[in-house]
Amino acid sequence: MGDRSVSDRLKDFEEVDMGLSQEEAIEEASRCLQCKKPGCVDGCPVNIDIPAFIALIANGDFIGAASSIREQNLLPAICGRVCPQETQCEELCILGKKETPIRIGQLERFAADQERNKGLTVPARKPKTGKRVAVIGSGPAGIVAAGELAKDGHDVVLFESLHTPGGVLTYGIPSFRLPKDVVKAEIDLILAMGVDLKLNHLVGRTVSPDELEGFDAVLLGTGAGLPYFMGIPGENLSGVYSANEFLTRVNLMHAERFPEYDTPIARLSRVVVVGGGNVAMDAARTARRMGAKVTLVYRRREEDLPARAAEVHHAKEEGVEIFTCANPVKILGEQSVTGIECIRMKMCQLDNGGRPVPEPVEGDTFTLDCDIVILAIGQGPNPVLVSQIKGVEKGRAGNVVTGEDGRTSHPKIFAAGDVTTGAATVILAMGGAKQAARSITAMFGN
């Protein structure tokens, strides 16, 4: 069914991509070659049996397709929407060599949406083991770990510091990409397995590290929610937001509906977003929906933008102006922001990742007038809990070091998601959480 028109979607926060109709889904699924050695599965971080679920869709068994996906992925409606399929399954689809790859993400989303509309059934649990596990953080890592551990029969307490579960799925990714009723339905299904969710609990403050010792195992899924700032003059002026603050005010607190909702947000007219990832695109597109003129400033070239190509495309369609090879050096203003001074960057030799190293061109600066600056330059692991936990090895960025099995250097403590990898993806958080849950159950010996 494709994307809604730009003029329509700028008026609201409803989903942009309308997904596939039944006919479209069957037609797309029928293109699949059902490869004996499917490349797509190799590209999937959780190894979904992709040809199997596609075959079920082609046969019109949509619910069967969804159940098939669920064997590997507890959040299919979410992953179908936000996974970077173009660098995972779809990149390795054999059809991509000659024509266009199968739209695997769209098909995953389609099956999951069909299933949700019919009503989800709560997965069965194994008999109780009597073991108690504390899962900390209710983002994709924590939610999936809690679900897997509950399935294995353990008693799971899921701690979340905010008043709503979901982590970035709830407070970060805007509803025009990921509707909040979709998130809620998938989370509620996992909670319905008997997970004891404790909201408003900041572990490390509400619950002490010593109290965690009372559990048979602990899984850290606290994410990478600490926003980085640039350390440039003017950064603490009013009107400078981290992308996290800006998106949280809107997605979690509904500041776009002030004064119906109490949380305020600046009245935006000219916004400069700094950064080039998904977070920057989300902030820019959110600001467009609030009526602002939006310019995005990124230090490398357009082809180096780390955001998904589809998001860059959507942002441009929606009128976000993208300034590449430029970096802010100073935010201007007396009390609140009036502009931002940037310096042009030249691209030098390639780094290990094949991207050019940007270097400032001395003296070549320019100023953009604006009243809001949103910094989306990256995030690190939240240190509140991690810094207090003893016996767990940490990396340079303050991340928790784990093996592939989710074990840390502490025998009873496991970790998964962004707290281990630094800011990454939903599917990697999920995959890590499954591994860690499996290791916990193995440790209990059942």
Added chain:
Amino acid sequence: MYIIEKSLKLSENVYEIWVNAPHVTRNAKAGQFVIIRTDEKGERIPLTISCISGDLVRIIFMAVGKTTHALAAIPAGGSISDIAGPLGTPSEIKQYGTCVLVGGGVGIASTPVIAKALKEAGNRVIGILGARNANFLILEDEMAEICDELLIATDDGSKGHHGFAADLLKKKIDEEQVNAVWIIGPTIMMKVTSNATRDKGIKTFVSLNPIMVDGTGMCGSCRCVVGGKTKFACVDGPEFDAHEVDFDNLMQRQRYYMEHEKEALSTWQEHQCTCGRHE
């Protein structure tokens, strides 16, 4: 849902509530705060933990805007949808010798928990409470009981010293050896009062109140400049070394939503109105 077990009015616009929140009381320490949300459409606002008794948290607040007015209007037995905490880094409690706690206005609410903890750590504790007039003076009896000495100042002289708490602090540090000072009140009062201890190099803490959202260190709304560095008051603070704080930056950031705040309050008051003309 968390029940408000008790709710009373202390003075004009100042209220005291006791919220049933065992998860908060279990580990709460001096100098920490909570974040509450009254209802599904509410804002998350930070309020200091002013006393703990069993499962109950005492909060003392001034009705200044929409959320605090709405909170004051909830009767005993009513409830709020969320209370998260304890949040923030606790006060640095140790044996200093003689400590002075200066509370200004509703900032007095924060002083009893800290005073008690300092007392238990073996300090001599002197309280100085300042208010606009005698009617706005809160927690006088409670502080008198905890402190070794309690001094009062009112702007209009209706009780105690006629003038500011800062005058009493200056006098005190001239009279005797003071080893540590806490100053908690409106930002401008903390800025001015902390100058009294600067030259003598007396360790002085202030409790900052920037605008917060999550209170868990993930948004940076609460960032303050301390010793030239950016700090997140919700996790690194709210207490900081007074002589290192950039108060002007804090005051500028606090004012950012003033227009919104007026609008939120007047919208709310219209809906509270019973004249029947609205809605």
